[in-house]
Amino acid sequence: MTGEVLLIRPRRFEDDRGWFSETYNERNFRQAGMQSRFVQDNHSLSREKYTLRGLHFQRPPFAQAKLVRCSKGRIFDVTVDIRTGSPSFGGWASVELSAEGGEQLFVPAGFLHGFLTLTPDAEVIYKVSDFYDGASDAGVRWDDPAIAVNWPLPEGVPPTLSAKDRGLPLLAAIDSPFMFQPGDVPLTEAPRELRP
Numbered sequence: 360m361t362g363e364v365l366l367i368r369p370r371r372f373e374d375d376r377g378w379f380s381e382t383y384n385e386r387n388f389r390q391a392g393m394q395s396r397f398v399q400d401n402h403s404l405s406r407e408k409y410t411l412r413g414l415h416f417q418r419p420p421f422a423q424a425k426l427v428r429c430s431k432g433r434i435f436d437v438t439v440d441i442r443t444g445s446p447s448f449g450g451w452a453s454v455e456l457s458a459e460g461g462e463q464l465f466v467p468a469g470f471l472h473g474f475l476t477l478t479p480d481a482e483v484i485y486k487v488s489d490f491y492d493g494a495s496d497a498g499v500r501w502d503d504p505a506i507a508v509n510w511p512l513p514e515g516v517p518p519t520l521s522a523k524d525r526g527l528p529l530l531a532a533i534d535s536p537f538m539f540q541p542g543d544v545p546l547t548e549a550p551r552e553l554r555p
């Protein structure tokens with residue numbers, strides 16, 4: 360497990376037709392410091408601007424690392440440290456991911472993940488390191504005041520949420536199954552950048 364949130368900017372080769380980019384290359388991403396093996400690819404479409412999905416995680420033995428990118432539009436992507444014993448426990452970090460920029464966020468197991476769409480019809484594609492398991496699916500409220508994510512929502516505009524996300528518990532009510540391990544890295548405001 361790589362216990363560090365990373366921002367990846369894959370190289371783009373531009374020519375008259377447009378561009379080409381390797382969005383994932385196991386060897387190069389490993390060499391750059393991202394160790395996970397992925398077993399499932401996910402793709403979601405959120406029709407409305409200001410749709411919020413999160414804050415989610417899967418419990419072990421199905422804990423997932425995620426490699427997230429936005430393939431249409433723009434999203435405000437958020438990760439929250441829930442590793443017991445971490446100096447940054449309960450802290451959050453955000454990055455904007457856009458189809459135009461092609462940035463990717465690597466979210467290790469031990470973190471909540473969620474995003475707010477900043478454009479209509481935003482599509483998000485992400486790789487995960489273990490299979491979906493409905494019984495292990497869990498999460499924390501997007502507006503938990505103990506985390507206090509500064510979502511870029513205009514004053515008085517509520518996000519569009521699933522019924523499941525409206526009913527999620529507060530961080531204090533979940534028993535985090537994750538421990539801060541030797542070699543893990545605290546969460547910083549700006550994730551370390553990799554250019555594989």
Ligand SMILES: Cc1cn([C@H]2C[C@H](O)[C@@H](COP(=O)(O)OP(=O)(O)O[C@H]3O[C@@H](C)C(=O)[C@@H](O)[C@H]3O)O2)c(=O)[nH]c1=O
Pocket residue numbers: 401403412413415416425472473474490491521523
């Ligand atoms: C996540 C997931 C959902 N599903 C099903 C369950 C449900 O019927 C439907 C929609 O699921 P959800 O409401 O959980 O989808 P969503 O709210 O988009 O959940 C996702 O949110 C982002 C922020 C993440 O980080 C992901 O890991 C995942 O939790 O799709 C799968 O079959 N496989 C999967 O891997």
